[in-house]
Amino acid sequence: MGVALFDTSTPLGGLRSELRAAIERVLDSERFILGPEVSAFEREFAAFCGVEHGVGVANGTEAITIALRAMGVGPGDEVVVPSFTFYASAEAIPPTGATPVFCDVDPETYCVTAETVRAALTPRTTAVIAVHLFGNVAPVREIEALGVPVLEDAAQAAGSEGPDGRPGALGTAATFSFYPSKNLGAFGDGGMITTADERIAEEARVLRFHGSRDKVDYERLGMNSRLDELQAAILRVQLPHLPAWAQGRRDAARAYEQAGLGELVALPRAERGASPAWHLYVVSHPEVERLQAALTAAEIGCKAYYRTPVHRQRPMRAWGAGLELPGTEQAARTHLAIPMSPVLTPAQAQEVLAAVRAAA
Ligand SMILES: Cc1ncc(COP(=O)(O)O)c(C=O)c1O
DSSP: BBBBOOOOOOGGGHHHHHHHHHHHHHHHHHHOOSSHHHHHHHHHHHHHHSSSSSESSOOHHHHHHHHHHHOOOOOEEEEEEEESSHHHHHHHHGGGTEEEEEEOOTTTTTTHHHHHHHOOOOTTEEEEEEEEGGGOOOOHHHHTTTTEEEEEEEEEEOOOOTTTTTEEEEEEEOOOOOTTTSSSOOSSOOOOEEOOOOOHHHHHHHHBBBBBBSSSBOOOOOBOOOBBBHHHHHHHHHGHHHHHHHHHHHHHHHHHHHHTGGGBOOOOOOOOTOOOSSSSEEEEEEHHHHHHHHHHTTBBBBSSOSSGGGGGGGGGGGHTOOOOOOHHHHHHEEEEEEETTOOOOHHHHHHHHHHHHHHH
């Protein structure tokens, strides 16, 4: 039968009339940019995360640039970022004027650790980007204990739970992406910055709007990076369902574990005290290319997302040359995402398992 790598349409099936009504509401309002839907979604999403402020922006990449700038990062500064992540985590740093400094990850959790971050700190470090990769929850408190502000890149972790609360409320600030395939996905691009710090929230609001509060006086060189009313209205319909969808992702992971997948491939290890809403379910295997080919032949969706780590991508070479990041290289060489969604059934998990067993 085959199992798709992810399923974004089934969870939305029962919400179609509510989604249509939300879209109509925006059409009728004739407010399309930074209106009441965005303000309401900012409040609702921040409350969901357990933090005071939400600032809607155009996407998860610009959310990082704006959040770093609002945290005071600028020219001459260094920002520590893992190399095993989506390229945008690092790409968002140079537009602030700062330079990325790549650190390693633990290849079992795919996240940074206090030790890997410590190895990359210098007197010029002004922030660390802790990526909650694949929905796991990076150890933010332990990194903060090193004495550096942490920006959570929570693009993949909406709905996850950490030992100290939800992503979005763990660091100095956090950023989210609402790219359609994310745990909470818009029907286009969208992003959010969350923070408990009113000054950072205020600065982010100014930066997303050309560096201005009123489009008359311009305080900063800002950006045009706004969440639009249609996307906010669509996301508001979905947000109340995020906890159930997150649970569906946890149940899918449990189905894989209970079926014995861990005897065939290395399963992702949740961080201590974390309950990840796995965005991608990423296993590893020493002969991963053979596994990938066999799963593809069996029509089991699978994908290697980050085979070349960010520090070895061409535009990053100036900052990544000569670096040795063994955890990153191992993860890059051996990882493979297999099917994961809020509606993955135990029968589908069994089908994936059978295909892995036949290949491994
Ligand atoms: C870890 C991570 N950071 C940042 C981003 C950037 O988000 P966007 O695609 O909304 O710009 C993404 C997603 O695409 C991501 O997965």
